[in-house]
Amino acid sequence: MRSFRPLSAIALACVVLTTACGAEIQEASKNAAGGSVTVTNCGAPLTVDGVPERVVTNDTGITEMMLALGLTDRLVGYTSYPGKERDIATSPWRAEFERVPPLGDAFTREVVQAAAPDFVFAGWNYGFKESTGLTPDWVRSIGAVPYQLTEACRQPGTTRRGVMEPLDALYADLLNLGEIFDVRAKADQLVAQYRAQVAEAAEGAPAGKDPARVFLFDSATPEPFTSGRTAAPSQIIRKAGGTNIFDDLNDSWTTTSWEAAAQRDPQAIVVVDYGAGPQNSVQAKIDQLRAQPLMAGTTAVREDNIIALPYAALVESPRNPRAVVTVAGFLRSKGY
Incomplete structure (x- = not known):
């Protein structure tokens, strides 16, 4: 009762x-x-x-x-x-x-x-x-x-x-x-x-600087699957002091294009760590980014500003607040 x-x-x-x-x-x-x-x-x-x-x-x-x-x-x-x-x-x-x-x-x-x-x-x-x-x-x-x-x-x-x-x-x-x-x-x-x-992590963002442009990379088959404004990574990135390069997409997890991602020149990339088999490993995804002609020239790939987080930290879950802290620490370590 x-x-x-x-x-x-x-x-x-x-x-x-x-x-x-x-x-x-x-x-x-x-x-x-x-x-x-x-x-x-x-x-x-x-x-x-x-x-x-x-x-x-x-x-x-x-x-x-x-x-x-x-x-x-x-x-x-x-x-x-x-x-x-x-x-x-x-x-x-x-x-x-x-x-x-x-x-x-x-x-x-x-x-x-x-x-x-x-x-x-x-x-x-x-x-x-x-x-x-x-x-x-x-x-x-x-x-x-x-x-x-x-x-x-x-x-x-x-x-x-x-x-x-x-x-x-x-x-x-x-x-x-x-x-x-x-x-x-x-x-x-x-x-x-x-x-x-989340509030503590957000307070650590450097003042007077534009937020770092961040690309969330889930997978590509063959076009990239990423986070729009209403999926958890977008706000995780924002609270960490960055900005999701696809924050203008009014949707959750969605497919975009390599051209659009490269044009927005991400300064950092968050890779989703999930999937069965070596072809879906974090290293395989990083190799895919480096081999993609358009993405190879972006700031994030050239400077190796890439971090991976577990799938469960990037979909809605009680790991989201800690993900904010982790992404914030990563961006600070890269000068953002």
Whole structure:
């Protein structure tokens, strides 16, 4: 049974100033009999009756949100992608991962239904896809509650993703999960800690200098896949004192062109470390950048201003604040 607790000062500020904090927690309808709670998820009310007990997640960053909130025992399994071992090996919650059953690399109807969940946490292109039929509506059809990753919320009337600043999306999800799983105090603590961490990193940017131009390089098949304004790397870079060269793209993770990337002459490059096989290693991606005729002449490649971060640090996850600190330290070391 849920007990009602007054909102902390941080939580109250986030309820009142939703555009600043990103979280929009509705007045929850809690009672001794039902223990229901209503939050806002992707712009719509989501009501959950009782604390979920059997949770399935997709992707390492999403799973780490549950682990960071101390909800390991609620997880009956997670799916991820080939190469996820790199994320788990570097995870602050590595020990907790060992306690959660891995459900393989395929987030499918069959896998999800076999786990008999009452709550499924994924996002558009982070598991939810019309092409596979595994959508929030389908999750409801099997009697479970679908929760959508806020970074991947679709913009109204489009399939473009991202409806708020990426770090605000992280805070919104943590606060929502805190309400749903009755661990609001822990959620408040994490959000306050993360905000302070990001603020400290942002204060270290040198005054009187233009922000370093930074290119986020995920992969190329054959055109580069990168971060637009509404994906986590864009705000990570911005808070670290740089500027994402594709911050003008009103989308999340998206494909662009080598011509566009080279024309913007990045001064630093952040490589996403993920993928199975040697062809997807960090070194392979760096070699690809050096071999690409247009990119070879950019400042970042010529001066070897390249850093790699784990995939789970660059999608929405509780690793994002530490990623800000890491990127900030890297830019300072290069004189930016």
